[in-house]
Amino acid sequence: MNRIKFLHFYILLIASLAACKLTKNVPEGKYLIKKNKIVVEGEKMSATPLYGIIRQPENTRFLGLKIKLGFYNIYDSTKVANKRQIMDIKIREKNKKKQAREDKVDTKRKTAAREIGDSTYVKKTIPKKDTIEPRMFFKEWVKYKLGEPPVILDTSLYIRTLSQLNNYMKRKGYYYSSTAGVIDFQDNKKAIVTYTIQTGARYYIDTFQLNCPNESVAGSITKYINKQDKSFLTGRPLDADYLNTIRTRIAKHLKDDAFYGFSPASITFEADSNNLKDNKLNIAINVADRLVRSEENRDSLVSVPYKVYHMRNVYFHLSDSTLYKGNLRRTIVDSLGLPLSSGQFLTTIDTFYYAEIYEKNSSNGEKQLDQYRMAIFTYNGEMFVKPKIIESQNYLEHTNYYKDYYLDRSYSRLLDLGVFQVVKPVFEEIKNTDSLDIHYYLIPVKKRSFGLEPRATTSNGYLGISASINYIDKNIWRSATKMTISLAGGIESQPPIFDKTVDGDKIKTSARAFNTFEFGPSIKFEIPGIFPIPITNISKRAKPKTQISLGFNVQQRTDFTRNILQTNYLWKFFVGKSQIFTVGLPTSSVIKIVKIDKSEDFKKRINDLNDLFLQNAYSSQLIWQDIKLTFEFNDKNLDKKRLNPFDKGNLYNQISFDPAGLFLSAFNSKLSQDTNGRYLIANIPYSQFVRIDEEVIYSYPFSGLRSLHLHGLAGFGKPYGNSSTSLPYDYAFFAGGANDNRGWKARTLGPGSYKYYLDTNRTATQIGDIRIGGSIEYRFNLGGPFRGAVFTDAGNIWLINNDVKRPGGQFSKNWINDIAVAGGVGIRYDFVYFVLRVDLGFPLRNPALPDGAKWITQSRDPYLQEIQAGKVLYGDDFDEFLPKPFKWQLHFGINYPF
DSSP: OHHHHHHHHHHHHHHHHHHSOTTTTOOTTOOEEEEEEEEEESSOOOSHHHHTTOSSOOOOOBTTBOHHHHHHHHSOHHHHHHHHHHHHHHHHHHHHHHHHHHHHHHHHHHHHHHHTTOSOOOOOOOOOOOSSSOOOOHHHHIIIIIOOOOOBOOHHHHHHHHHHHHHHHHHTTOTTOEEEEEEEEOTTSEEEEEEEEEOOOOOEEEEEEEEOSOHHHHHHHHHHHHTSOGGGTTTOBOOHHHHHHHHHHHHHHHHHTTOTTOOGGGEEEEEEEEEEETTEEEEEEEEOOEEEEOSSOTTSEEEEOOOOOEEEEEEEEEOOOTTOOSOHHIIIIIISOOOSEETTEEOOOEEEEEOOOBOSSOTTSSOOBOTTSOEEEEESSSOSSOHHHHHTTOOSOTTSBOOHHHHHHHHHHHHHTSOEEEEEEEEEEOTTSSEEEEEEEEEEOOSEEEEEEEEEEOGGGOEEEEEEEEEEEEEETTTTEEEEEEEEEEEEEOOOSBSBOTTSOBOOOOTTOOOEEEEEEEEEEEEESSTTSOGGGSOGGGOEEEEEEEEEEEEEOSSEEEEEEEEEEEEEEEETTTEEEEEEOTTOSEEEEEEEEEOHHHHHHHHHHTOHHHHHHTSOEEEEESOOEEEEEEGGGSOOOOOSGGGGSEEEEEEEEEEESHHHHTTGGGSEEOTTSOEEETTEEBOOEEEEEEEEEEEEEOSTTOEEEEEEEEEEEEEOTTOOSOOOGGGSBOOOSTTSOTTSOTTOSOSTTOOGGGOTTOBSOOOBSEEEEEEEEEEEEEETTEEEEEEEEEEEEEBSSOOTTSTTOBOOTTGGGGOEEEEEEEEEEEOSSOEEEEEEEEEEEOTTSOTTSSBTTSOSHHHHHHGGGHHHHHOTTGGGGSOOSSOOEEEEEESOOO
16 A cells, blocks of 8 residues: 555656746746757767767756756745745854854853963864855755756857867767757747767778887887787777777886886877878877986976886885884984974884795705895884785885886785775886886774674565674784674564464565564684785785684574574685685685574474475584685776777676585594484584585676676585485575565575465475576666666576475476566666665566466466365465465665676
8 A cells, every 4th residue: 555655656746847847947038958969960870979078968857757857946946045045144143152152161261271270271162053065954955956957058058069079070080070050949948959960981090000219119019019909900990089098008018018107198190191092091100209307407308218127126114103112203303303204104214124035946955035025114113014914915026027017916905905094106216227116105094993884785685774883903913914803783574484374374474574683793804815824925926815704693583593603714816807716724614503493383383294305494504614616707807908899898707616514424434313314413413515606797888877787697506415305594595586586575486386376385485406597687877866777587496306395396407497587677776885776576477387377478267277276275265375476576675686
């Protein structure tokens, strides 16, 4: 009922805004821009980027209507301005009274301080209201926050648009293009502006040549060109924007090839139109020398050849005083006569020469220091991070070549340590040499912090709210090790395990009913390197990090209470900009002890069913992962060539492999067994399984905040040995929910074609051993922070073993017939830091229904005939237990589903 009321209110609001006269605030003799049109004649080209050049875009549209302009027109501008003026006067009067009261208190405090001979006193401060940016009242908020003023035609901007459109076409190689415009003035104070572009013929690049007198630079550029595709320049349009991209890429290559200070401005392109044939011409790539300031006259520039540079000294300046014992100001300023700081960086007075790493394979067999791994540290009193940790993040090593990507890598690695709030690299050219000194100026972050982190969640498709109190030490033991101690708790809305109570009463559920409570402490360490191996024994390229954690969690539901004690010991390896490998400690990657205390009703229900699958899923277990392997790929930060249209997109892939129980099985001969033949450790059976899970996401952006997103899921789990029936609950797969198939509630889809609605002993939560799924979603802008989406989801879960309790749930060669399909629409509100999401999913194909009734477009007769059996199974009230075969689902989510 509430949804219907909300829908009626929404329709009424849209209708009211649409009915508002859009030209209400357009002055006489002026015109509201009703629409901008761009017509392209001649060669085929997309008009989409041309709309971004228009100097006066029309008012924002939402669902095809100018809603924001409607909000602006709801309230009269003069009345809103008058009310603001009155409120500002009231605010100033209140502030005057507060200031007078403040001055009165201060006068008394000054007098009291003088009477006792004290020259100081505590100043009274009374908070005052802001008069520069005062808080908006409701009508003002609607008009200026939700609303948008009318875009009134300005002919000067119209003429400027024509000029810029013409320039754009020339820049894209259409040198004989022409641009014209027409303004259609309508009687209702509206104007339609049409821009017509005649493209003319386009120029293309036939051949190119390199003109560079500097042989070393020419050789490096030639090496770069030889690695490129044939379409690097030849055959491409004479596009100034693309040539600028090429200029930037060549300059980046040269800086990565040790040519310090190379500027893109040194590269120019010259087109030769004298030998023009079929609109094809030759271009020259001209490379000039470097421009530097003259030593004789600092106001003038002189030309010098570019050359290859080597690194000389590496300096780390730790600008900090927290570990200095004594008065640093007195020491620096009074004793040494030095300035306390230089710019934003504190002066450092202590020096340490770091040279502690020896070559692993010395040529003469003697122990020799590694000449590359040397650095000079300056600090005050004591270094707040051990020097070996800092030096291990630097790639611009002593005597090595300068490379620009080494600088990028060093900068990001130093920041990734999480102990510096400022990292500023400064190069110093050594006069009359080809050497550079690198100075890293480092300012530490606040070492310790407390924080409260509230959040809304949609974990596993369930809606919940939670919060955690966190204590963070970012640099324990001066090792850049981050320690986080958390105390977390929350409530979540989860469906009941069974649809009915033991007495046969139907359980009423609601998406807003929070029925699950969770609470627990945890501690986590993030350690640079592969602990316990010393960081100096690890290659810098590996960029490893160790994560060790211990956590305890209590989950309380009406059906059971579950206690979980878990430890993790993982190594993370960051490879380049796109790959992350996670490897768990062999034989002990993840250890999880799950203790479930079931209610008497829940225990009786499971025992009466004699369902081994459910007994295993909801039983106490020891999960001891032999190893954990995860590979994650994300090409978002890669430098792409952009020659292929698909290069614009972003590909994300994650695959994980989780085996458990193999190590423990070696001790079976020494373990006791339960009545089901399972081996026990501390009276708890251990789980034995292998599990593989993969997720692939491809996102392709269009212009105007439009994008296409493809999502694929595939998972396989095999219980064996000590867990012959099913995977542990936390490792099983599910389908349905806000982040999966949105035509179904969370964990209510599947497995396979199992006819859930004809099972009197059914559970509301369905889990499986195999998962296959996919989604396609088109996202678009609705104006302001609002985003829209149209999506299609498909997939299901299956059991790997046949289960007589769930006929049709086993995976088979005909698995494609068990795929569930849903479509839907969504609205998102972008809060910048997170996205609030509402999705409406419609089942289009339900695999549980009989043949001839699976699709929403098919007849319901086979289904109606099948449910007649419900009278025998449920009695006269069977209708309330039978679901509607195609019922839409409303999902609330935090952030995007993928």
